[in-house]
Amino acid sequence: MHFLMMTLYATITAIVSAGIAPNLHSNRDRLVYGLKVFGMYLGIGLVLSWVLFAIPRW
Amino acid sequence: MQTKDDLTEEFAARYAAIDDDAPKAYPASKRMLAVVAAMLVPGAGHLVLGKYGRGLLFFATLTGAFILGLSLHARLFYPLPSPTEHSSAPDFVGVLWFFAQIGSGFCYLVSYLLGLGTVPQPSAATYEYGNTFTCLAGLLNYLLMYDVYDIAAGRKR
Numbered sequence: 340m341h342f343l344m345m346t347l348y349a350t351i352t353a354i355v356s357a358g359i360a361p362n363l364h365s366n367r368d369r370l371v372y373g374l375k376v377f378g379m380y381l382g383i384g385l386v387l388s389w390v391l392f393a394i395p396r397w
Numbered sequence: 398m399q400t401k402d403d404l405t406e407e408f409a410a411r412y413a414a415i416d417d418d419a420p421k422a423y424p425a426s427k428r429m430l431a432v433v434a435a436m437l438v439p440g441a442g443h444l445v446l447g448k449y450g451r452g453l454l455f456f457a458t459l460t461g462a463f464i465l466g467l468s469l470h471a472r473l474f475y476p477l478p479s480p481t482e483h484s485s486a487p488d489f490v491g492v493l494w495f496f497a498q499i500g501s502g503f504c505y506l507v508s509y510l511l512g513l514g515t516v517p518q519p520s521a522a523t524y525e526y527g528n529t530f531t532c533l534a535g536l537l538n539y540l541l542m543y544d545v546y547d548i549a550a551g552r553k554r
Contacts, residue, residue, distance in 0.1 A: 347465065359541065
C-alpha cells in the first residue's frame with residue numbers, strides 16, 4: 340500500500356515537474372526529464388526507507 | 398569577398414531569426430486572465446495561453462490527485478483554527494493544510510459544496526494518504542500559477 344501511494348505521488352509530481360521545467364523544448368526531452376524525476380523519487384524513497392529501517396527504534 | 402553591408406545584413410537576419418524564436422509576452426489583460434484561470438482551475442491558465450496539451454495534462458493530473466485524495470478519506474481543512482476531533486485546542490496546523498488544499502481552486506470549492514470530506518475520518522487507514530494527495534494537488538497548482546505567469550510574461554515558452 341505504501342509503495343503504491345509513493346509511486347502515485349512520484350508519478351503526479353514527475354508529470355508536473357516535467358511540464359513546467361524550463362529549457363526543455365521537445366516532448367521527448369520532457370518525457371526523459373519526467374522519467375528521471377520519477378525514478379529519483381522512487382529510488383531516493385526506497386534508499387531512505389532502508390536507512391530508516393536500519394536505524395534502531397528507542 | 399563580403400563587404401561591410403553584406404555582413405550587416407547577415408547579422409540583421411540572424412538577430413531577426415533569434416528574435417522570432419524568443420518567447421513573447423502576452424498582453425496584460427490576457428496575463429491576468431490566465432493567472433486567475435490557473436488559480437481557479439488547475440491547467441486552465443495554460444489553456445488560456447494556448448498550451449492545450451499541457452493544460453489538459455495538468456487538469457487531469459491535479460484534479461485526479463484531488464479526487465484520489467478524497468476517495469482515500471481525506472478531510473477538507475478550514476481557514477480558521479477549530480477544535481479537532483482529538484482535542485478542544487485550536488488546530489493551527491490545520492490552517493496550513495487549508496492553504497495547501499485551497500490551492501487546487503474549484504476542486505476544494507466543489508468538494509465543500511457537495512459535502513465531500515467535510516466529516517473527518519481519522520480512523521480510516523488511508524486518512525493521511527488522502528490528506529497528502531489533496532494537499533499535493535493544491536501545492537502543485539501553486540507552482541502551475543507561477544509557470545503560467547512566467548509564460549505570460551515571456552520568460553519561458
